[in-house]
Amino acid sequence: MNHTSADSPSDLDRHLSGFLGYEMKRALAVLQADLTRVLGALGLRAVSFSALSVIVQTPGLTQSALADALQIERSNLVTLIDELAGRNLIMRAPVAGDRRRHALMPTAEGQNLAREASAAVEAHENRLFAGLTAEERHELQRLLTKFRRTA
Amino acid sequence: MNHTSADSPSDLDRHLSGFLGYEMKRALAVLQADLTRVLGALGLRAVSFSALSVIVQTPGLTQSALADALQIERSNLVTLIDELAGRNLIMRAPVAGDRRRHALMPTAEGQNLAREASAAVEAHENRLFAGLTAEERHELQRLLTKFRRTA
């Protein structure tokens, strides 16, 4: 046989799949579509889940530190923090000795939702990566992390 | 030693790195920043490079087919095609027997730029993935493709 078996409804982008960046973008699009659905059921977006998780794991950090950690602009963090605070998932607490800073603290409710959301995201990844073995998932994780460290 | 060696300026997101989607998003951000720079030097965006490449590899396809291949909306393709046609990289040719459709054809200039851009993108990936062995790059490629096939 001299025609490649069609493994995709449209295969016109087959030569682009040779680029890792293209394949990664496509893979991420699939992941994000499902993640948006899963987190949406909990009233969260991907970025608010990330922010809440970091605040739960690192209580007391400032908005600037959180912006650094998530690689988003301080300015764009404001409404996100407003949103989480408005739902009583976190609080802006004063920092002793520097009245410019806010210490971001999770509420009990925020901690509970973070736990629930983490479980949901884990289930989401288990579902989407079911076609890969545990070893393959770990290898993918390792390669992505190595890339991030060395690129 | 009981503190993990700091391999990142801010490591507050370390627990999120356990999620493949998060690590992939971070990796892709690094790739895309460099890709934007590399293609920008040729007057292309990532999406216009993809479109031009598909048109060169599949001359005569319609806009709808291209939109399907690249997973973008037909409506958003219009200005992109205008842009490529305005630079004389491609042409909208009539299709015999169906006057609704346009056959997208690369010009000689478009073919040359596509070749040059492909080489630039390959060099860009070689540079950014220099920290991974050839085997690791192939394995990453394989795992991403397998994910896309099975997810």
Add this chain to the structure above:
DNA sequence: TATTGTTATACTCTATAACTATA
């Protein structure tokens, strides 16, 4: 009736500059 390309539009995401209050 359905499809192709098109236009208009709205919505999200992100980036930048400038302001305020503090230091």
Add this chain to the structure above:
DNA sequence: TATAGTTATAGAGTATAACAATA
């Protein structure tokens, strides 16, 4: 002077609906 948080705004990217021409 510099920093933390904030506000306003502009640009890119993307999604949806509706239209004209054609099938």
